[in-house]
Amino acid sequence: MEELSMKNTLKAGDERKIEEEFFQYIVIRLGDEQYGIDIRYIDNIVRMQHITRVPKVPAYLKGVINLRGEVLPVMSLRLKMGLEADELTRATRIIILKLEQQGSVGIIVDEVKEVVTLGTSQIEKMSQNAGENKKSFITGVGKHNGELISLLDLNSITLEENA
Amino acid sequence: MDVSQYLEIFLDETNEHLQNLNTQILELESDPENMDNINEIFRAAHSLKGMAGTMGYKRMQNLTHDMENVFSEVRNGNIKVTPEMIDVLFQCLDALEEYKNNIQETSDEGTNDNENLIKALNDILNGSKTGQAQPAKEEKATAPAAESTGTGAEKWNDIAFDDSQIRVIKEAMKQGKNVYGINVVVQDSCILKAARAFLVFKAVEEKGEIIVSVPSAQDVEDEKFDKDFTLIVLSDYSLDDVIKAAESVSEIAQVTGAVLELEKTKNYHSEEETQEPAQEKKEEVAETKTETRKEEKKPAAAKAPEKKQVSKPVVNRTVRVDIEKLDSLMNLVSELIIAKNSLVAASSNDQGNNTAFNEQIEYLENVTTNLHESVMKVRMVPIESVVVKFPRMIRDLSKKLDKKMELYMTGEETELDRTVVDEIGDPLMHLLRNSADHGLESAEVRAQRGKPEQGSIFLDAYQDGNNVVIEVRDDGNGIDVEAVKNKAIERNLVTVEQAANMPEKDIINLLFQPGFSTSEKVTDVSGRGVGLDVVKSKIESLSGEVEVKSKWGEGSTWTIRLPLTLAIIQALMVVVGGEKYAISLGSIQTIEDISPKDIKLVENKEVINLRGTVIPLIRLTEVLDVESTRSPEDNLIVVIVKKGDKMAGLVIDELIGQQEIVIKSLGKYIKQCKFISGATILGDGEVALILDANALL
Numbered sequence: 001m002e003e004l005s006m007k008n009t010l011k012a013g014d015e016r017k018i019e020e021e022f023f024q025y026i027v028i029r030l031g032d033e034q035y036g037i038d039i040r041y042i043d044n045i046v047r048m049q050h051i052t053r054v055p056k057v058p059a060y061l062k063g064v065i066n067l068r069g070e071v072l073p074v075m076s077l078r079l080k081m082g083l084e085a086d087e088l089t090r091a092t093r094i095i096i097l098k099l100e101q102q103g104s105v106g107i108i109v110d111e112v113k114e115v116v117t118l119g120t121s122q123i124e125k126m127s128q129n130a131g132e133n134k135k136s137f138i139t140g141v142g143k144h145n146g147e148l149i150s151l152l153d154l155n156s157i158t159l160e161e162n163a
Numbered sequence: 164m165d166v167s168q169y170l171e172i173f174l175d176e177t178n179e180h181l182q183n184l185n186t187q188i189l190e191l192e193s194d195p196e197n198m199d200n201i202n203e204i205f206r207a208a209h210s211l212k213g214m215a216g217t218m219g220y221k222r223m224q225n226l227t228h229d230m231e232n233v234f235s236e237v238r239n240g241n242i243k244v245t246p247e248m249i250d251v252l253f254q255c256l257d258a259l260e261e262y263k264n265n266i267q268e269t270s271d272e273g274t275n276d277n278e279n280l281i282k283a284l285n286d287i288l289n290g291s292k293t294g295q296a297q298p299a300k301e302e303k304a305t306a307p308a309a310e311s312t313g314t315g316a317e318k319w320n321d322i323a324f325d326d327s328q329i330r331v332i333k334e335a336m337k338q339g340k341n342v343y344g345i346n347v348v349v350q351d352s353c354i355l356k357a358a359r360a361f362l363v364f365k366a367v368e369e370k371g372e373i374i375v376s377v378p379s380a381q382d383v384e385d386e387k388f389d390k391d392f393t394l395i396v397l398s399d400y401s402l403d404d405v406i407k408a409a410e411s412v413s414e415i416a417q418v419t420g421a422v423l424e425l426e427k428t429k430n431y432h433s434e435e436e437t438q439e440p441a442q443e444k445k446e447e448v449a450e451t452k453t454e455t456r457k458e459e460k461k462p463a464a465a466k467a468p469e470k471k472q473v474s475k476p477v478v479n480r481t482v483r484v485d486i487e488k489l490d491s492l493m494n495l496v497s498e499l500i501i502a503k504n505s506l507v508a509a510s511s512n513d514q515g516n517n518t519a520f521n522e523q524i525e526y527l528e529n530v531t532t533n534l535h536e537s538v539m540k541v542r543m544v545p546i547e548s549v550v551v552k553f554p555r556m557i558r559d560l561s562k563k564l565d566k567k568m569e570l571y572m573t574g575e576e577t578e579l580d581r582t583v584v585d586e587i588g589d590p591l592m593h594l595l596r597n598s599a600d601h602g603l604e605s606a607e608v609r610a611q612r613g614k615p616e617q618g619s620i621f622l623d624a625y626q627d628g629n630n631v632v633i634e635v636r637d638d639g640n641g642i643d644v645e646a647v648k649n650k651a652i653e654r655n656l657v658t659v660e661q662a663a664n665m666p667e668k669d670i671i672n673l674l675f676q677p678g679f680s681t682s683e684k685v686t687d688v689s690g691r692g693v694g695l696d697v698v699k700s701k702i703e704s705l706s707g708e709v710e711v712k713s714k715w716g717e718g719s720t721w722t723i724r725l726p727l728t729l730a731i732i733q734a735l736m737v738v739v740g741g742e743k744y745a746i747s748l749g750s751i752q753t754i755e756d757i758s759p760k761d762i763k764l765v766e767n768k769e770v771i772n773l774r775g776t777v778i779p780l781i782r783l784t785e786v787l788d789v790e791s792t793r794s795p796e797d798n799l800i801v802v803i804v805k806k807g808d809k810m811a812g813l814v815i816d817e818l819i820g821q822q823e824i825v826i827k828s829l830g831k832y833i834k835q836c837k838f839i840s841g842a843t844i845l846g847d848g849e850v851a852l853i854l855d856a857n858a859l860l
Contacts, residue, residue, distance in 0.1 A: 052850040071827040
């Protein structure tokens with residue numbers, strides 16, 4: 001099983017200002033878009049494996065997997081965000097998130113690309129009104145090497161929808 | 164005196180004695196003349212007093228002392244047991260309980276002198292005194308014991324002293340010190356002999372110097388003695404003082420003593436004649452002596468490191484283990500079983516006829532199953548520890564509510580997982596209080612209905628397959644379905660139309676809704692409407708369930724059903740629509756092969772007639788939203804499951820077989836599904852869901 005272990009150390013001493021805060025993000029691909037996930041919440045990245053379906057749950061909850069003896073729920077990021085169903089390829093990965101409230105949850109992504117370090121100056125917070133009318137899963141947009149990375153709001157993704 | 168290391172033992176024993184007193188006084192209330200009870204109470208109070216005194220808890224000692232006085236009078240027939248007296252005694256027990264709790268938390272008994280209680284006890288005493296001098300209780304307590312055990316007499320004369328000891332004794336005699344031989348007999352029932360003996364050593368050392376101990380001090384501390392031991396003591400005090408000191412320790416049956424006369428001792432004259440055996444003895448005794456000496460020099464400090472040695476044999480055949488250690492052991496066993504399952508899977512895939520390998524796998528299977536069972540057994544404790552406090556509670560409720568009632572309990576020895584037992588107390592208490600308050604009618608109503616004035620509450624526990632069932636039953640009012648219905652409508656839990664169509668059972672189940680209480684008046688016993696939903700959620704958190712049956716005017720029965728084990732179960736693996744599921748073997752009755760022709764329709768539901776019983780069919784493919792892999796003409800494989808007296812047939816696609824599975828939680832993230840009780844990891848690493856047959860019924 002391929003695993004990327006990543007350390008939470010920040011690269012210090014770039015040409016950027018010292019009082020700036022830096023965060024590391026794992027860049028993933030979902031369809032044609034790139035998203036960033038805060039590395040502090042990532043426990044593990046595993047290859048796609050057999051997912052046991054659980055009946056009578058929302059469609060985006062794909063089921064449960066066995067991660068070294070622990071049973072973990074796995075959700076489809078695509079379905080949760082209203083995209084088409086996942087197309088499984090060799091690049092498909094399950095990212096195991098470790099969240100305080102929800103415990104461990106796996107999310108399915110199309111591809112894991114790289115780790116980037118973004119300073120606060122490179123992150124543009126989402127404006128408030130954008131999130132009001134429609135449910136938003138994005139906390140902000142980061143700029144990295146001329147590309148835009150949408151930063152995922154893990155809480156709104158993983159929290160249950162209160163119908 | 165440093166006794167902190169015995170605090171735990173003290174607390175345990177105090178608990179035991181208090182519980183014992185509670186039970187005995189309860190019995191005494193119903194049978195005030197029973198001499199056995201009175202003696203038992205006297206003995207327990209006496210032991211408590213002794214223990215509290217040894218540990219330096221003076222207030223506790225005073226209170227028990229006065230209780231003991233009262234009982235001594237009762238025993239002598241000078242006072243009759245009256246209800247008021249019982250009340251006072253119960254208050255005393257509560258006060259003692261409070262002391263105990265204080266000690267448990269702060270290792271200090273607190274500052275409450277409970278003077279009013281002591282006064283009440285003395286009033287009882289004085290009210291009855293007929294001018295007769297109060298007999299000395301101490302002697303009374305030990306007198307019967309002394310008669311029964313006459314073994315310790317003059318044992319000190321059998322001790323073989325060596326030269327140096329004789330020299331020490333002679334020297335002491337010259338200095339005008341008294342040399343006593345003391346024989347201490349421990350009660351047969353005493354569990355912690357070594358601890359008792361140690362306390363005796365301590366007590367005696369305060370009065371003098373122990374120069375010889377037979378068996379040796381070390382052996383005594385290691386509990387290597389039958390039930391008595393002999394000490395040679397040098398002391399400035401009188402013999403009585405020394406004996407009293409030894410007697411102050413509880414659970415000591417008898418202390419005898421006399422001034423030692425060297426001439427009478429075994430070795431005195433033989434020392435010159437037989438050098439050889441004396442030589443032999445010498446080493447042993449010398450060792451004893453140094454041991455004793457060391458203790459004498461720094462009694463408090465030297466004790467601390469020896470604590471381990473004392474406690475090791477003290478715990479003898481039982482070991483206290485942190486429940487967390489057991490949990491981690493349990494987890495390891497679970498891992499082992501998963502690993503074993505994958506080996507089994509691997510060996511069955513690989514069709515080679517490697518018999519030796521298969522044999523070993525079977526052997527491994529046996530071992531892991533046994534290991535699992537043993538670990539589970541270690542975690543099992545009888546529910547007695549929880550239910551034993553209930554008779555007292557019911558008695559108090561009886562007084563408070565002014566209703567006559569009696570609690571009958573059976574099956575206290577039924578065992579449950581430790582974690583379950585710890586949690587089950589509160590729900591049971593709720594149900595009992597409920598029965599006492601809401602269930603049982605007032606005396607007038609009972610008379611009208613032709614029931615005996617005294618209401619009965621039953622608490623029955625028994626094992627039923629893989630479950631333990633605890634029933635709380637009363638012969639009271641039963642549940643007033645109409646009242647429940649009206650209340651539910653009033654509380655907007657159901658609409659009027661809904662209520663009209665609801666079967667009686669569902670209405671009764673409304674009682675388990677949060678914030679529901681039908682009692683007209685709020686009492687401090689029950690009726691705040693927080694009870695039953697808490698009971699239900701608590702039991703469900705233990706993977707159990709609670710049910711109620713009731714007949715208006717005749718009483719109600721609350722049935723709690725709990726799983727025996729929480730972590731590993733035997734399960735039947737089945738395939739439904741290409742997916743694997745596990746069904747707990749505990750709920751499965753039989754597996755049947757049913758032809759589609761045999762399916763009948765009753766009220767538009769599919770049923771089968773199985774050997775005279777009509778059983779509804781549940782098609783798991785429908786429940787689980789999957790397509791069956793079998794054609795409709797094929798015979799059906801039906802797993803017959805049972806819960807209480809309800810049965811159902813679960814239609815599955817394929818059978819895989821029986822397997823031991825480790826229950827894993829699905830986590831809090833997925834919780835919507837009622838009939839999935841968890842998941843398990845199969846030998847090939849795949850996850851299979853566990854179907855809760857009970858929830859499907």
